[in-house]
Amino acid sequence: MSQYKFSERSEAFCQDLFQNMFDTSDAIYGILISTVDGHDVSKSFSRDMPAAKLSAMMSAILALGETIAVEAEQQQCRYVIVENSDGYILTLKIKDKLILSVIATTQANLGMLHSVSRNAAEKLAAQLR
Amino acid sequence: MSEIKLIITGPPGAGKTTAIAAISETAPVKTDTHTTDDLAAVKEQTTVAMDFGELTLDDGQKVFLYGTPGQRRFEFMWKILVEGGLGLIILVDCSRPDPLADLHMYLDNFADFIRQTSVVVGLTRTDHPDAPAVAEFYSSIESSGRVLPILEVDIREREDVALLINALVSTLEFSR
Numbered sequence: 001m002s003q004y005k006f007s008e009r010s011e012a013f014c015q016d017l018f019q020n021m022f023d024t025s026d027a028i029y030g031i032l033i034s035t036v037d038g039h040d041v042s043k044s045f046s047r048d049m050p051a052a053k054l055s056a057m058m059s060a061i062l063a064l065g066e067t068i069a070v071e072a073e074q075q076q077c078r079y080v081i082v083e084n085s086d087g088y089i090l091t092l093k094i095k096d097k098l099i100l101s102v103i104a105t106t107q108a109n110l111g112m113l114h115s116v117s118r119n120a121a122e123k124l125a126a127q128l129r
Numbered sequence: 130m131s132e133i134k135l136i137i138t139g140p141p142g143a144g145k146t147t148a149i150a151a152i153s154e155t156a157p158v159k160t161d162t163h164t165t166d167d168l169a170a171v172k173e174q175t176t177v178a179m180d181f182g183e184l185t186l187d188d189g190q191k192v193f194l195y196g197t198p199g200q201r202r203f204e205f206m207w208k209i210l211v212e213g214g215l216g217l218i219i220l221v222d223c224s225r226p227d228p229l230a231d232l233h234m235y236l237d238n239f240a241d242f243i244r245q246t247s248v249v250v251g252l253t254r255t256d257h258p259d260a261p262a263v264a265e266f267y268s269s270i271e272s273s274g275r276v277l278p279i280l281e282v283d284i285r286e287r288e289d290v291a292l293l294i295n296a297l298v299s300t301l302e303f304s305r
C-alpha cells in the first residue's frame with residue numbers, strides 16, 4: 001500500500017519538534033501527525049494510545065469542524081477542540097494534506113496549548129513539502 | 130411519521146457522495162478530503178466523516194440521507210451514523226475486484242442494524258467487463274439466508290437514486 005511517509009530527515013525534524021513541545025508543557029502527553037484522510041504519519045506518545053484509530057477519528061472531526069463552520073457561515077476553522085473532564089484534545093490543519101493533534105491533561109492552560117500547537121503547525125508547514 | 134433517516138454505505142468509489150449530491154434538495158453536506166493512499170489512483174477525494182442530504186417524497190414524507198465513509202478505518206462512523214436510522218442502502222461498485230465480497234462485508238458489518246431495519250442493494254458500474262451478473266448477487270445473498278431487493282443503477286442520475294430510495298421506503302411501509 002502506498003502511503004504518505006516522511007523522509008528520515010522530516011521524521012527527525014518532527015521528533016525534535018515534539019520534544020520541544022513536551023519540554024514547553026508537562027501537560028502534553030501525546031502528539032500525532034496524520035493525513036487529512038486518516039492515516040497516521042508520525043507520533044510521540046508518552047501514554048499508550050491507538051494511533052491508527054485516533055488518526056481516522058481526528059481526520060473525521062476536523063473535516064466536520066470545517067464543514068460546520070461553512071454551514072454556520074463562519075470563516076476558516078482554526079482548531080477543533082475536545083474538552084474533557086481530565087484533558088484536552090486539540091486538532092488543526094498543518095497544510096492541505098496533514099493535520100496535527102495535541103493531547104494534554106487539564107493542567108495545561110488552553111491558551112498556551114493553542115499557541116504551542118499553532119507554532120508547531122507553522123514550523124511543520126514550513127519544513128514539510 | 131414525518132421524517133425518516135436513511136443511510137447509504139458501500140465501498141470507496143461506489144458513489145455514496147455522488148448519490149446524495151444527485152438527489153438532495155438542499156446543498157449536500159460533504160466531508161471529503163484529499164486521498165493520500167492507493168485510493169488516489171481512483172479518486173482525488175474521499176469521505177472521512179459523513180455526507181448529508183435532504184429530500185421530500187411525493188407524499189410529503191421528508192427523508193434525511195446520511196452517507197458513510199466507505200473506508201474500513203472509518204468504521205467508527207458507521208456505528209454513529211446508523212443511530213436512529215430506518216433503512217440502509219448498500220452500493221456495490223461492480224468494477225472492483227470482488228463485488229460479492231464487498232457486499233457481504235457491508236452486510237456483516239451492518240448486521241445489527243439490518244436486523245432491525247430494511248436494506249436495498251444498488252449495483253453501480255455494472256457495464257464493467259468483469260461485473261458479476263445480478264443473478265449471482267441474488268444467489269449469493271440467498272445462500273446466506275436473505276432476500277433483498279437489488280437494483281442496477283447509475284448513481285450519477287437523480288432518477289436512479291430515487292429508485293433506490295423508493296424501493297427502500299416501500300419495504301419500510303410493507304414491514305410496518
Ligand SMILES: Nc1nc2c(ncn2[C@@H]2O[C@H](COP(=O)(O)OP(=O)(O)OP(=O)(O)O)[C@@H](O)[C@H]2O)c(=O)[nH]1
Nearest residue numbers: 140141142143144145146147175176198199200254
Ligand atoms: N464512469 C462512471 N463513473 C461513475 C459511475 N458511477 C459513479 N461514477 C463516478 O464514481 C465516483 C464515485 O465517487 P464518490 O461518490 O466519491 O464515492 P464514495 O462512495 O462516496 O467513496 P468514499 O467516500 O471514498 O467511500 C464519482 O466520480 C462518480 O462520478 C458509472 O456508472 N460510470
Ligand SMILES: [Mg+2]
Nearest residue numbers: 145146175176
Ligand atoms: Mg464519499
